[in-house]
Amino acid sequence: MKIFTNGGELIAKGAIDAGVRFFAGYPITPASVIYEPMMRDLPKVEGIAVGASDEISAISYCIGASLRGIKSMTATSGPGFSLMIESLSYAIMSEIPITIVLAQRLGPATGGATTSSQGDLLFSAFSSSGSYPLPIISPSSIEECYELIIHSVNVSEFLRTPVVFLTEKEITMTKKSIDLNSLKKPEVLERKYFSGNGQFKTYNFKDLKDVPDFSPVGGKFLTRYTGSAHDKKGELKKDDPEVIEVLYHLKEKILKNIDKFLFYEYFEKKSDILIVSYGVTSESVREVAESKKVSYLILKTLYPLNEEFLKSIFGRYKKILVVEENIMGNLYILIRHLLGTKGYSLTKIGSLISPGEIKNFLESI
Amino acid sequence: MKDLFEIIDKPQNFPYCPGCGHTSIDMALARAIFELNLEKEDVLIVSDIGCVGLVDKLFNVHTLHTLHGRSTAVASGVKMVDEVLFDNKLKTIVMIGDGGATIGLLHLVESAKLNVDITVLIHNNFLYGMTGGQHSGLTPKEFKTSTTRIGNPFEALRIIDILKNSGASFYARTFSQDPDLKDIIKEALSHRGFSVIEVLELCTGYATRYNDLKGSDLKIILENSGGKIKEKIERESFCFLYKNKFFDKKGEFEFTEIEVEKKIELKDSLKIVIAGSAGEGVQLASSLLCISAILGGLNSTQKNDNPVTVGSGFSVSEIIIKDGDIKYTGIEEPDYLIITSIDGLKRAKGFIERSKNIIIDESLTDNKNFIKVPARKYIKLRGGPTYFSLGVLFGKFNPFDFELYEKAILKYGKAKDETLTCFREGLNFGRRL
Numbered sequence: 124m125k126i127f128t129n130g131g132e133l134i135a136k137g138a139i140d141a142g143v144r145f146f147a148g149y150p151i152t153p154a155s156v157i158y159e160p161m162m163r164d165l166p167k168v169e170g171i172a173v174g175a176s177d178e179i180s181a182i183s184y185c186i187g188a189s190l191r192g193i194k195s196m197t198a199t200s201g202p203g204f205s206l207m208i209e210s211l212s213y214a215i216m217s218e219i220p221i222t223i224v225l226a227q228r229l230g231p232a233t234g235g236a237t238t239s240s241q242g243d244l245l246f247s248a249f250s251s252s253g254s255y256p257l258p259i260i261s262p263s264s265i266e267e268c269y270e271l272i273i274h275s276v277n278v279s280e281f282l283r284t285p286v287v288f289l290t291e292k293e294i295t296m297t298k299k300s301i302d303l304n305s306l307k308k309p310e311v312l313e314r315k316y317f318s319g320n321g322q323f324k325t326y327n328f329k330d331l332k333d334v335p336d337f338s339p340v341g342g343k344f345l346t347r348y349t350g351s352a353h354d355k356k357g358e359l360k361k362d363d364p365e366v367i368e369v370l371y372h373l374k375e376k377i378l379k380n381i382d383k384f385l386f387y388e389y390f391e392k393k394s395d396i397l398i399v400s401y402g403v404t405s406e407s408v409r410e411v412a413e414s415k416k417v418s419y420l421i422l423k424t425l426y427p428l429n430e431e432f433l434k435s436i437f438g439r440y441k442k443i444l445v446v447e448e449n450i451m452g453n454l455y456i457l458i459r460h461l462l463g464t465k466g467y468s469l470t471k472i473g474s475l476i477s478p479g480e481i482k483n484f485l486e487s488i
Numbered sequence: 489m490k491d492l493f494e495i496i497d498k499p500q501n502f503p504y505c506p507g508c509g510h511t512s513i514d515m516a517l518a519r520a521i522f523e524l525n526l527e528k529e530d531v532l533i534v535s536d537i538g539c540v541g542l543v544d545k546l547f548n549v550h551t552l553h554t555l556h557g558r559s560t561a562v563a564s565g566v567k568m569v570d571e572v573l574f575d576n577k578l579k580t581i582v583m584i585g586d587g588g589a590t591i592g593l594l595h596l597v598e599s600a601k602l603n604v605d606i607t608v609l610i611h612n613n614f615l616y617g618m619t620g621g622q623h624s625g626l627t628p629k630e631f632k633t634s635t636t637r638i639g640n641p642f643e644a645l646r647i648i649d650i651l652k653n654s655g656a657s658f659y660a661r662t663f664s665q666d667p668d669l670k671d672i673i674k675e676a677l678s679h680r681g682f683s684v685i686e687v688l689e690l691c692t693g694y695a696t697r698y699n700d701l702k703g704s705d706l707k708i709i710l711e712n713s714g715g716k717i718k719e720k721i722e723r724e725s726f727c728f729l730y731k732n733k734f735f736d737k738k739g740e741f742e743f744t745e746i747e748v749e750k751k752i753e754l755k756d757s758l759k760i761v762i763a764g765s766a767g768e769g770v771q772l773a774s775s776l777l778c779i780s781a782i783l784g785g786l787n788s789t790q791k792n793d794n795p796v797t798v799g800s801g802f803s804v805s806e807i808i809i810k811d812g813d814i815k816y817t818g819i820e821e822p823d824y825l826i827i828t829s830i831d832g833l834k835r836a837k838g839f840i841e842r843s844k845n846i847i848i849d850e851s852l853t854d855n856k857n858f859i860k861v862p863a864r865k866y867i868k869l870r871g872g873p874t875y876f877s878l879g880v881l882f883g884k885f886n887p888f889d890f891e892l893y894e895k896a897i898l899k900y901g902k903a904k905d906e907t908l909t910c911f912r913e914g915l916n917f918g919r920r921l
Contacts, residue, residue, distance in 0.1 A: 124745055124746075124747065125745070125746045125747075125748060125782050126743040126744060126745055126746065127744045127746060127775065127778055127779055127782060127788075128743055128744065132741075132743065135741070136741045136743070139741065144573065145565075145568075145569060147565070152796070160741070160742070163742060164739075164741050164742060166730075166734035166735055166737065167737055167738055167739045167740070167741075168738075169573070169735055171568055171569065171572050171573065171730065173568065173726075175598075176594055176595075176597075176598045177594065179558065179561070179595075180561045180594070180595055180598060183554075183558045183561030183562045183564075183565060183595070184561060184562075184564060184565035184568065185565060186562050186565060187561070187562040187563060187564060187565020187566035187567070187568070187569070188565045188566065188568065188569045189565075190552065190562075190565075190566055191565075191566045191569040191570055191573075191574070191578075192569075193569050193573060195565075209555055210555060210558065213554070213555050213558075236796045237793065237794055237795065237796060264815075293791060293817065296792065297789060297790065297791045297792070297817050298775065298778065298789065298790040298792075299787075299788070299789045299790075299814070299817075300746075300778065300781070300782045300786075300787045300788050300789070303743070303745075340532050340550045340552055340566055340578070341529070341530070341532060341550060341566070341570055341574070341577070341578040342529070343529055344529075345528060345529065345548065345549065345550055346550050346551070346552075347544060347545075347550075347551050347552075347553075348551070348552045348553065349544065349551075349552070349553035350553065350554060350555055351541075351553055357551075358544075358545055359541075359542075359544065359545065359553065406815040406816045406817070407815070407816045409815050410815045410816045474818065475816070475817070475818040477816060477818055477820060478816055479820060
């Protein structure tokens with residue numbers, strides 16, 4: 124069976140298959156194509172999809188729903204994400220799993236609603252106050268939306284953290300013929316519930332990297348959730364070494380476990396040149412590699428990056444070209460200290476970067 | 489539950505200033521929970537920012553300390569799930585100050601509108617206590633604060649009126665020393681739906697410093713600002729309606745599914761750009777083209793572009809059809825460019841020089857190299873000019889089996905008969921060229 128669909132619908136379908144049973148949305152192009160199918164299809168599996176009065180309400184509802192024990196998701200674009208980031212910090216601090224789809228459009232501010240862009244990688248990676256790590260996962264094709272949204276929900280549940288699923292208008296809204304059987308469905312992971320052995324503490328861990336066992340509000344173990352500085356019990360505190368330990372734990376929990384979720388596509392050809400990309404631009408890169416002698420590395424886990432892994436690949440090439448659809452070179456900025464004089468950045472906004480433009484650039488370096 | 493102090497810490501351990509109304513409200517709430525005989529595990533206190541947020545550790549129930557103003561929205565998320573997907577046993581109480589109530593006013597309004605089953609206690613002490621006694625949206629006129637030293641020039645927001653008019657199904661207004669407070673809270677907790685109680689209190693840190701007031705004046709302030717209120721309305725909640733109306737229809741995810749009819753041969757990829765006006769059915773006609781290719785065992789992509797409005801300006805679809813995997817979905821050099829309106833012509837300017845064949849409405853050009861067609865004659869049908877032009881394309885160039893497009897219309901189109909007529913007239917027109 125073939126389907127004619129877009130990335131938005133595949134994200135919705137993937138989220139439902141990942142066990143998401145709560146969605147709150149507020150319309151925004153190009154994320155409305157996720158909101159609409161969720162409103163249409165989530166009730167059919169006895170899930171709740173609700174229209175919120177703004178993006179702050181949307182993410183707040185998701186936080187509440189997740190705390191009651193239900194996998195939750197919202198979807199937005201740059202302007203809506205801007206409104207959500209205080210609550211995103213809250214979810215990091217209170218260790219609440221939620222998945223936020225960020226479908227990028229031309230920015231800044233309201234920008235261009237119907238024009239694709241890849242300008243929000245740095246914005247989302249560093250969006251928490253206090254700068255705590257936030258996993259970012261990005262599909263590199265329309266069909267991959269299905270597989271990677273499941274991984275994203277898995278990461279959020281497994282690591283008890285918000286996750287940003289970073290994509291673009293040309294992924295969420297472009298339609299494509301897809302073989303339904305070709306979609307890859309990863310194993311669905313669940314958050315780990317407290318089993319009742321020992322004393323329950325809302326933020327309990329032995330090693331800094333441990334993910335605390337979860338128990339829902341309204342469950343049989345009394346919980347203390349908070350976005351303020353707290354100890355392992357969840358009590359608001361300041362002058363206590365345990366509070367600082369909890370904060371280091373927020374970093375270690377992500378950095379030490381994210382390699383279980385390191386998604387990428389490495390295509391190796393006998394060549395001096397490596398092209399690095401992510402998101403929709405990757406499709407152009409794949410096309411370039413069909414006719415040119417180049418290798419490519421498509422990153423799907425965009426943050427945090429595994430620098431040792433990147434170095435091991437970068438060491439094999441003389442020239443490394445980072446291609447992305449934004450002004451500053453977001454990914455280039457994140458990895459340029461690993462590239463040294465080998466690094467080149469190709470950026471553009473306003474329309475997709477075509478295979479022809481990449482080939483021309485390759486000629487010039 | 490045997491002892492009140494199983495659910496609340498002893499008042500001497502409270503973190504509030506001596507005489508603060510928060511202590512009275514917390515004690516009244518604790519007694520209400522106690523007298524209602526609620527299990528600790530079935531109570532959730534959601535607290536906001538400010539002194540009111542210190543409530544968590546006083547209560548031996550589930551607690552959730554949120555961001556400033558967001559307590560109502562987070563509590564509503566919890567409660568939507570609890571009501572629709574669980575047993576609706578969790579009593580959810582929002583403890584919010586006047587700062588939280590105004591910064592999160594829309595959340596209060598929305599939760600009242602949806603009649604979410606939560607109880608909100610607005611601790612209105614007329615100012616922001618924790619941050620130094622600055623005036624708030626609920627500061628009464630003439631009231632002195634650290635930022636209104638000669639008296640607040642504005643009337644306070646009448647928050648209960650706002651929430652009453654937003655659909656709150658239980659609303660009350662009183663003051664912290666009211667002996668009825670516990671019973672009002674009990675009634676609110678027992679009420680199914682959105683309940684809110686505005687409790688006036690005096691901040692002993694700041695209100696009494698700047699104003700010549702004593703505790704007993706609170707009753708006078710209450711009387712002068714609308715008095716004591718308590719109303720209850722029976723009204724269905726969003727959650728009740730959701731559960732009862734939306735869960736009837738079980739089913740699969742609604743993809744547009746296409747059964748391949750036959751396998752057709754296509755040597756090179758086909759790149760077609762259709763440029764017309766928004767609201768004229770360009771995107772549906774383009775989708776049907778993609779679907780016709782899928783019916784023939786081919787792959788297709790459709791990349792759309794339009795301004796922010798959907799009913800004015802241009803509408804462009806870039807379509808790639810290929811026997812094989814399509815990666816990059818943009819088009820630089822179209823094999824066929826169809827232009828059906830002046831909006832489309834303006835938008836497609838960049839494509840014109842790079843297009844191999846151009847099919848254009850006759851009113852738009854004198855250029856002899858273009859295929860001029862009477863597309864806009866069919867404007868009465870939504871998509872008419874595009875269906876006619878696509879007919880011309882199939883009639884003249886026969887890129888693949890035209891019958892597949894007709895099948896796509898019949899299976900996935902709208903106004904199928906008229907659409908088919910338009911397409912066939914185009915087909916005949918194209919064949920004669």
